[in-house]
Amino acid sequence: MSKYFIRRLLISVPVLLGISLILFTILALAPGDPFEELATNANVPAEVRQNLRAKFGLDDPVPVRYARWFTSMVRGDWGFSFVSRVDVETLILQRLPTTIIVLGTAQLLGILVALPIGTLSAMRPYSIFDQVATTLAFVGFSLPTFFTGLLFILFFSVYLDWLPFIYRADISATGVQWYWHHVRQAIMPVAVLGLFQGASLTRFVRSAVLDVIQLDYITTARAKGLSEKTTIVKHAVRNALIPVLTLVALQVPAIFTGAVITEQIFRVPGVGSLLISSILANDTPVIMAITFVFSCLVVLFNLIADLLYGWLDPRISYR
Numbered sequence: 001m002s003k004y005f006i007r008r009l010l011i012s013v014p015v016l017l018g019i020s021l022i023l024f025t026i027l028a029l030a031p032g033d034p035f036e037e038l039a040t041n042a043n044v045p046a047e048v049r050q051n052l053r054a055k056f057g058l059d060d061p062v063p064v065r066y067a068r069w070f071t072s073m074v075r076g077d078w079g080f081s082f083v084s085r086v087d088v089e090t091l092i093l094q095r096l097p098t099t100i101i102v103l104g105t106a107q108l109l110g111i112l113v114a115l116p117i118g119t120l121s122a123m124r125p126y127s128i129f130d131q132v133a134t135t136l137a138f139v140g141f142s143l144p145t146f147f148t149g150l151l152f153i154l155f156f157s158v159y160l161d162w163l164p165f166i167y168r169a170d171i172s173a174t175g176v177q178w179y180w181h182h183v184r185q186a187i188m189p190v191a192v193l194g195l196f197q198g199a200s201l202t203r204f205v206r207s208a209v210l211d212v213i214q215l216d217y218i219t220t221a222r223a224k225g226l227s228e229k230t231t232i233v234k235h236a237v238r239n240a241l242i243p244v245l246t247l248v249a250l251q252v253p254a255i256f257t258g259a260v261i262t263e264q265i266f267r268v269p270g271v272g273s274l275l276i277s278s279i280l281a282n283d284t285p286v287i288m289a290i291t292f293v294f295s296c297l298v299v300l301f302n303l304i305a306d307l308l309y310g311w312l313d314p315r316i317s318y319r
Contacts, residue, residue, distance in 0.1 A: 005307065012299050019295045024069060027284050028062045056080075069288070079285030083278070088289045092271060098167075099263075099270035102189055103255050109194030110201055111248065117198075118205025119237055125210060133202065140199030145192050149265040152188045163188055167268040189266045193259060197251060204247050208240035249305035256294055 057065055072079065078088040117137075121130040140148075157165035164185045171181045212218065213236050221231045260272035267273070271290060278286040 005303075008303050008306065012303065015299060016296060020070065020073075020292055021066060023291050023295070024066045024288060025062060027288055028065060056082075073292075078289045081278075081283055081286050083281045083283045083286075088285050091274065091286060092289060092293070095269060095271045095274050098268060099256070099259065099272065102186055102263075102268060102270065103193065103259055105186070106190045106193035106259075107197060107248075107252060107255055109190060110197030110251075113195070113198035114201030114205050115237075118202045119209050119232065121202070121206040122209035122213060123232065130206075134206070137199045137202040140195055141203065143196075144261075145196050146261050146265055148196070149188070149192045149262055152192060153265070156188060165266060167266050185266075189259075189262050189268055193255060193262055197255060200251075201244065201247065204244050205240070208243050209236055212236045212240040245305050245308055249301040252297065252301045256297065 057068060060068075069079065076089070078092075080086075081088055081091055084091055117133050121133045124130050153165040156163045165188065167185045167189065168181075171178055209232075213232070218231060218236055221235050222228075256271070259268075259270065260275055262268070263270045263272035264276055271293075274286065275290045277283075278290070
């Protein structure tokens with residue numbers, strides 16, 4: 001396993017290198033300039049704009065700029081935000097805890113919803129419960145998060161006035177009240193993302209469990225006198241989780257990108273809203289850092305999924 005892990009890590013290095021090169025080239029060639037506002041400001045002399053561009057190396061060739069950015073990134077220096085006037089890593093670390101809490105809770109909610117519902121649907125195929133669960137899962141997966149987010153705001157915030165529809169980071173309360181305010185304002189974004197993820201996972205869990213419970217070793221386990229609960233949980237669900245695990249591993253980085261819209265709707269001060277504001281302001285160092293982090297998450301969670309395969313199914317060997 002250790003050799004497999006090291007080999008996959010070594011393969012990930014050129015993959016991430018190629019991804020970073022493509023991302024940097026696209027951003028460098030894209031229209032827009034972080035100093036466009038200075039160019040339209042008559043009070044800023046032309047030589048000042050030229051000095052700023054020369055200081056940040058914006059007029060250098062793309063390969064030179066990429067080599068400078070890559071070497072700085074390896075040293076831990078991710079650049080300087082042109083808009084916020086702070087280091088990029090500081091800016092991201094300020095937003096990251098909120099994003100991790102909201103998205104992590106949403107992913108956990110999706111898994112907790114999908115596993116029992118998908119398993120029960122597979123154990124009772126074409127029953128009323130299965131038909132209702134499949135229909136709701138299809139509807140939940142089909143509706144985009146910005147639509148369900150607006151519905152949640154209209155119903156729970158405007159009509160019922162139960163929950164705040166704007167996520168505030170500067171809460172003045174202390175103690176238990178501070179935690180309660182954070183929980184209340186996180187309920188809707190977590191529910192929107194979690195139910196969307198749970199709807200897509202439910203369909204895959206049902207399909208995977210339905211395939212496994214028809215195999216011979218499940219029949220053998222029942223013939224040996226094992227209880228239905230032990231047969232389903234220990235044998236069927238564990239092996240059915242292998243294809244589901246791939247989807248979950250791919251959804252973790254995907255939920256970060258999907259949260260960009262949700263964070264904008266509920267004004268969550270996370271990494272997604274930071275990415276949108278940076279794109280609008282042409283803040284290329286921040287855009288490059290966030291998109292590269294998303295790419296690293298994709299590679300990382302694919303590696304984690306491969307390592308967990310052997311734990312779920314002993315027939316899989318690391319070679």
